[in-house]
Amino acid sequence: MARNSKLGHAVQESAPRSGLMDRLLRARDRLLASEKFQSAAAAFPLSRPIARARASALFDLCAGFVYSQILSACVQLRLFDLLLEGPLTIPEIASRSGLRPEACDRLATAATALRLLEKRHGERYGLGALGAALANNPALTQMIEHHSVLYRDLSDPLALLRNEARNTGLSSYWAYAGSAQPVALAPEEVQAYSILMTRSQPLVAAEVLDAYPVARHRVLMDVGGGEGAFIAAAAERAPGLHFKLFDLPAVAQRAIAYLRERGIDERCQVHEGDFFRETLPGGADLITLVRVALDHEDEKVLRLLRNARAALTPGGTLLIAEAMSDPDAGERMGAAYFGFYLMAMGRGRARTRGELESLCKDAGFRDVTHMRGRGVLGTGIIAAKIGLTV
Secondary structure (H helix, E strand, O other), X not given: OHHHHHHHHHHHHHHHHHXXXXXXXXXXXXXXXOHHHHHHHHHOOOOHHXXXXXXXXXXXXXXXXXXXXXXXXXXXXXXXXXXHOOOEEHHHHHHHHOOOHHHHHHHHHHHHHOOOEEEEOOOEEEEOHHHHXXXXXXXXXXXXXXXXXXXXXXXXXXXXXXXXXXXXXXXXHOHHHHOOXXXXXXXXXXXXXXXXXXXXXXXXXXXXXHHOOHHHOOXXXXXXXXXXXXXXXXXXXXXXXXXXXXXXXXXXXXXXXXXHHOOOHHHEEEEEOOOOOOOOOOOEEEEEEEOOHHHOOHHHXXXXXXXXXXXXXXXXXXXXXXXXXOHHHOOHHHHHHHHHHHHHHOOOOOOOHHHHHHHHHHOOOOEEEEEEOOOOOOOEEEEEEOOOOO
């Protein structure tokens, strides 16, 4: 009874504090929305830098789509690869790209403002700090080119939010998203997204493998492993590790060829099936789900996690790696980008670490730890273990 009494007092004390905070935040909102305050803040020397920074950030949100199209144009023209060979004048860029000199000049000026290019002596343009990171980088450029599908789906964001946009480009692109029988997908239906995942996987694989030492395990099974790009990266880090890959039949056939080309097919068994409906093969002491859980709703993810737990050897580990959604931790990519990307795709959502941890524990995992990749994507990583007896 005493404990309940203390809890009641704590709730009563927190309510006034919460009400006070709400009033303070409402007052702040009204102040920031005031035209008079905005003018005064822009004029006062101490607040002027803050006011300008916020105004610039707001305008960047408005202009973001235009910025992305400037980037897309540079990628489609292979401009970054071209300038990696050395700076060029506008006429030289025009002759190589097939654009009019006036159009090249406008693109180069815009790309320079975005730090994709930079002006060099002799009226030439070279790579900027951001453009240099995209030169000879098929992982990023493939993703940028793929975004043309997303941009079309986002032309009417309210239609997506109201669930009025049915046959989106992304739902067709990711064929398994709208298929009642994903195991029956034909090879041509999985080809485009399999290639995209393979080319973009190194971005995530490096973050995961830097954060978690896979070499401590004997057998790694990558569920939803696509063509095997993550396994290929892990094989370089851990020469003594053996592998299993599980994916849809049409994708698994592509994986066999991919792993053979890289000379690691003898270290890897490829299994095909539907990981929601079929039992996963046993024998692995590490199971990885790399960019898999966020594609699916909670009920299916829980089913998959239980399936993974049943397949792991005693004392085994499940590793989940994907974008996570926690705006308070600065994870804009998971909260904003993937929030709308997956809505256009037609299913799935980015989750917070707490939500994924709860799902892991509901599936029978107990020892759950969190990591974060150090790369540009800031991939969220969760390691969940089971006991020595399953």
